[in-house]
Amino acid sequence: MEKLEISATARSPEISFDVERRHLTIKGESYPEDATGFYSKPLKMLDKVLKGLGTSSFCFDIKLVYFNSSSAKAIMTMLERLDEAAGKGAAVTIRWFYDAEDDFMRELGEEFCEDLEHADFHLEVLKG
Amino acid sequence: MLATDLRDLQALLRRKRIMFCYCGYVTDAVLTGVGEALKQKMAIDEADTKTMRSVFAVFVEQMQNIMRYSAEREPPDEVDDEATREALHHGLRYGVIAIGHDGGVFFVDAGNLVLKHDVERLRAWLERIRASDKASLKALYREQLRAPREEAARGAGVGLIDIALRASKPIEFDFTEVSQQHAFFSLRAEI
Numbered sequence: 001m002e003k004l005e006i007s008a009t010a011r012s013p014e015i016s017f018d019v020e021r022r023h024l025t026i027k028g029e030s031y032p033e034d035a036t037g038f039y040s041k042p043l044k045m046l047d048k049v050l051k052g053l054g055t056s057s058f059c060f061d062i063k064l065v066y067f068n069s070s071s072a073k074a075i076m077t078m079l080e081r082l083d084e085a086a087g088k089g090a091a092v093t094i095r096w097f098y099d100a101e102d103d104f105m106r107e108l109g110e111e112f113c114e115d116l117e118h119a120d121f122h123l124e125v126l127k128g
Numbered sequence: 129m130l131a132t133d134l135r136d137l138q139a140l141l142r143r144k145r146i147m148f149c150y151c152g153y154v155t156d157a158v159l160t161g162v163g164e165a166l167k168q169k170m171a172i173d174e175a176d177t178k179t180m181r182s183v184f185a186v187f188v189e190q191m192q193n194i195m196r197y198s199a200e201r202e203p204p205d206e207v208d209d210e211a212t213r214e215a216l217h218h219g220l221r222y223g224v225i226a227i228g229h230d231g232g233v234f235f236v237d238a239g240n241l242v243l244k245h246d247v248e249r250l251r252a253w254l255e256r257i258r259a260s261d262k263a264s265l266k267a268l269y270r271e272q273l274r275a276p277r278e279e280a281a282r283g284a285g286v287g288l289i290d291i292a293l294r295a296s297k298p299i300e301f302d303f304t305e306v307s308q309q310h311a312f313f314s315l316r317a318e319i
Contacts, residue, residue, distance in 0.1 A: 010160060011160060031192075066181055066184065066185060068185070068188050068192065068287075069189060069286040069289075069290045070192070070286075072286060072290070073273055073286065076273040076274060099177065102178045102181055103178065104181065104294070107266075111266050111270055112270075114270060115274065
């Protein structure tokens with residue numbers, strides 16, 4: 001179980017978790033019927049990977065053009081877990097991508113990273 | 129007459145500049161379907177990506193608030209309104225949502241029944257949100273995401289802040305009594 005691949009649907013994002021390369025990507029739109037249920041598997045897997053991470057690197061790419069308030073909670077939880085791991089010595093990189101035409105997402109990114117103390121956070125423009 | 133009645137209803141909606149109006153049981157299927165239609169309509173009418181996304185975001189939050197607010201604590205038999213009793217028995221949430229465009233501004237109005245018991249708490253929370261500027265709203269948003277209160281645990285807390293953040297002016301809301309146990313709550317966001 002080295003990879004978790006969840007295809008995007010009309011209301012949920014694509015999730016691509018390469019455990020070996022320690023790279024998690026969430027891409028698309030997120031407003032599923034049950035956000036807690038949807039994010040529970042990726043979150044469980046993330047916790048498992050972070051447990052044995054030590055001082056290794058981890059990259060989390062967020063490429064969401066829209067997410068609802070329930071998804072926001074799940075995303076914040078993931079960021080908190082990653083920041084905790086970074087606090088313990090892991091080299092965590094978080095990249096928050098936003099559409100150049102939508103500065104609301106950029107502003108949200110600025111808010112989400114506000115309380116991160118250890119992880120390396122970058123705001124990037126979505127290309128293409 | 130059927131045709132004139134429906135035409136009058138359509139004319140009323142048009143007069144109020146409403147593009148989409150859904151009044152009935154709000155289910156996820158309805159959210160998905162109306163959401164898709166809204167996206168398509170906006171893609172045709174509205175060039176600004178940010179505006180389109182904000183209108184859609186407010187629509188989703190308003191619909192999900194209707195679905196979350198339930199009178200589940202009340203056994204259906206104790207509810208004095210028959211239609212509500214019937215709906216609760218089936219686990220369905222009834223609400224109304226109207227999305228319109230007037231003078232360059234989009235509005236998303238939503239309404240649903242709430243327990244009178246919940247009105248004061250909800251009103252206080254909404255007053256706080258309405259009185260907050262963007263910077264305070266952002267801080268409140270972060271605070272809610274990290275340490276949920278009771279409302280936030282049920283999803284409504286962050287959702288209402290999200291709506292206020294997307295809106296181009298302070299949200300408007302209202303409550304009106306409908307029965308012994310229930311009030312009708314409505315919320316307008318303009319984008």
